[in-house]
Amino acid sequence: MSFLVAAALAVGLLVVAPIVAHLLRRGRTPERIFPPAALVARLEAHSKERARLEDRTLLSLRTLMVVVLSVLGATPLVRCSRLTVERPHGASIALALVIDDSHSMRAQVQGETRWSLALEGARQLLRSARDGDAIAIVLSGKPARVALSPTTDLQAARAALGDLQQSDRGSDLENAITLARSAIANLERSERKLIVLGDLSGSALDAPDVSAPLENLRQPVNDCGLLDARRQGDRLTVSLACSAAATGARSLRVLGKQPVESLFADPGRLTRLALEPHLGSQVLSFVLSDPNADFELELGPADANPSNDRVRVSPAGTELDVAVVTDDAAAGVITGGPTVIEQALLAVRPEAIIRPLAVLPDETRELQGYAALVLNDPSGLGPESRGALGEWLDAGGVALGLLGPASSGLQLSSTLEPFAERSARWEPGTAPLDADPASLSWLGPESQRVGALTRSGRVRLDGAGLPGSSVVGSWRDGAPLLLRRAVGAGLVLTCGLPASVEQSDLALRPVFLALLDQLLTEAEQRRGSGSSWVGERWVFPAARTISVEGPTGPLRLATEGCDAAAQSSTACTPGEQSATPELAGQYVVTSDGVAQVRTARIDEREITDPPGSIRPATQEAGSGMDPGSVDASPELALVLLAAFAAELALRLGGEARRRQRAARALH
């Protein structure tokens, strides 16, 4: 603080002057000669009291004026602590705000949620924006998305900011920063600033063009949360996670109409439970005595994020059921136990229920309980099986056909539909063949090691694709390895290699896990499962009447190829429909009158990941922030003016009233 600031603020000490003047005035009543004073009654106490009451408003106003005058004198040297955008060159800038709307932003710091603090920071930044500045807003909840494309309309930016809603999504900060960077990259501004308003979700930012000014958002919080409570038969599996800063034992409480004793086989275990928090997730298992009871679980005591302390136990029948039709001899392992397909599925989705089937069911109702089907080296599908499978697929089923040598020897009435035409044939060969990693890149980094996949041959799918099929994976020689075909609301994937380790190396490669993961993800999107992540899109077939009722009301459905305005009219031909759950909890999806319960769950990393950090050098170099460069002079001057006007009005009003009373008394 400089001498000038100190001197200006010292003027504030004069605040005692009106107080002293008031006390002096109060103590000395106006005196005048009045010969018949002896006839006047003494009312000393009352007169002093009147003096106090009459002068209090004026005293307050004068005190306020002295204080404001003092601060006004010190302004702009005295700064307000709020975010503003720094303009080293004074020119217009391009500003990208990355706002974290993930679940971790629900945690409270300093009595407010991180989300509200982030929004307030964004508002302050927008207030400091000037005409000509380009503003973009990107949300870093998973998946990252643009909430406002770059615009110079500051009013629109404020409106977009006001429309933002908190979600329970996971975090996708890295992609959000990439998105924000690309959004302002082509704008012709001398300065481009990228500001992250979030807890950084465990990331360590060191990019020089990124700043994260709100340090209070990165304070660790004491949080333990329930991820989900799944019911599998008579067993209840409860998943919970705690942050590194979590302290204090937690307990579980049942919220429901039925007493605990009637819900659990061993109710004492639940009531005695004292969970010591430790970083990471925990899974608790209970035996239910009433598998169909509807109740909620609550984790206590309340912590920094009370929004994840309660979860509804998923109703029976919402598990991700996967049917595996295979010959144990063909897909089994030497050590015994489940087949490689079952083991791989469990590795990908531990909570999934895997049901090995000896033969493909002939009736649709037998397939309806399954969300996905894996068929290994089928020796052809009969008409009844094809019909049942077709209806199941049409209703949203997802099937993976792993074709092998058995698929070549088809009986008369059997075909490979809906996986391939009859023309698919087994091509024996002992020379190892490589798949093309580039063609499988959509499966992620696991697709890189796909060399020498064959052992005894492969199924040639050239020309065997059914109408509507597309090649989504191929061999080095260009022959199709993987086909994809949409059937109604469902999906069929056809692979030219079986899971048998005797005939191919596929089941032992990471790409097989990636393929199964993709299969189950598609199944979750189409048929639902016990749980899917918040923010994952749910896809529904076209021309179905779909409604989704979420924890806070109906969910908006988007139709492929129709923008939001067109959806309300009949002009748009609807394509694939989709909905995205923004909040954790249970959703009731009604498709053509058939209701289904889906659960959107929180990513446990939103609880377990500590807040991220930003390298100090980066913060200083690329901050673009001046956390206190606001000149409050105009506001203070207005306050001073208002105070002067108020005093003038009070004085004039008082004088007028006094004159009126005197005139009335005289006449």
Added chain:
Amino acid sequence: MRRSLLQQLDWAALGRLRLAARRVADGVWVGTHESRRRGAGLEFAGHRSYVPGDDLRWLDQRALLRHERLLIKQFETETERPLRLVVDATASMGFRSEQASSSKLDFAALIAAALTRVAVRSGDPVGIDFLGGGAAAESLPVAGGLEAFERALVQLSLVEPAGHLGERGAELENTLNAVGRRTVRGSLIIVISDLLEFGDSGPRLLAMLGTAGRQVVVAQILDPLEALFPLEGPVRLKASEGPLEVETNASLARAGYLEALAALQARFREALRIHGGELVICRTDADPVRAVRSLLRAAEGRSA
């Protein structure tokens, strides 16, 4: 060295007082006045109640036998009627508020001068006595003619508001007793004062002036501030005579003050009425002509 009377005299002020007194007197009446005295005479003028000190020769014995009341017969006679003015020149009479055009003493001097003018024009002798007023306030013996008027003007111009009536009204009693002794039967005594420092004995002393065939009329001179008390809010009031200070809230105390003032006037009015006296209230912001008319009506026995 004490200045002589002529050196002290403000001739300009005297001129103004003379003109004002003439104007006021001319506004009252001109030459139609007849000096009247009730008492012994030729023409019966009615009865009045007996008061101790009345001449028993005029006791109506028939009325005593008929009504068992002591009544004195009164007769009218054409004769000169001496006028004795008693002017209060104590410190409180120097008060003048913002609403008034003159101090109470100035107003009293104007009234006294006008009355002197009226009396002289009617052929009646005039004498003046002062209450307070310092060394310059010297009594004027009863005398007639324009010279008496001029002397009265000089004396009224010289007098300054000063002094007080002493503890328990000692000076008041001395002065009024002296006035009573010097005033002959049939005289009219007009006391011009604010009556604020007269104390408890004031009404009795004034009433006693109305005995022995004299008539007394009292003019209470009040500033509009004293008459209405239009002050507001907290105020500290200081009496002009004595150390009295009163801190009060004027808005709240107004009603009580006006009641006390009315009670004071009622006490004087009651005491004076016993001997046929009258009390006339005069405000310094009022027309002095009307004030003099009121006093003369009161002296005539008509309502003021």
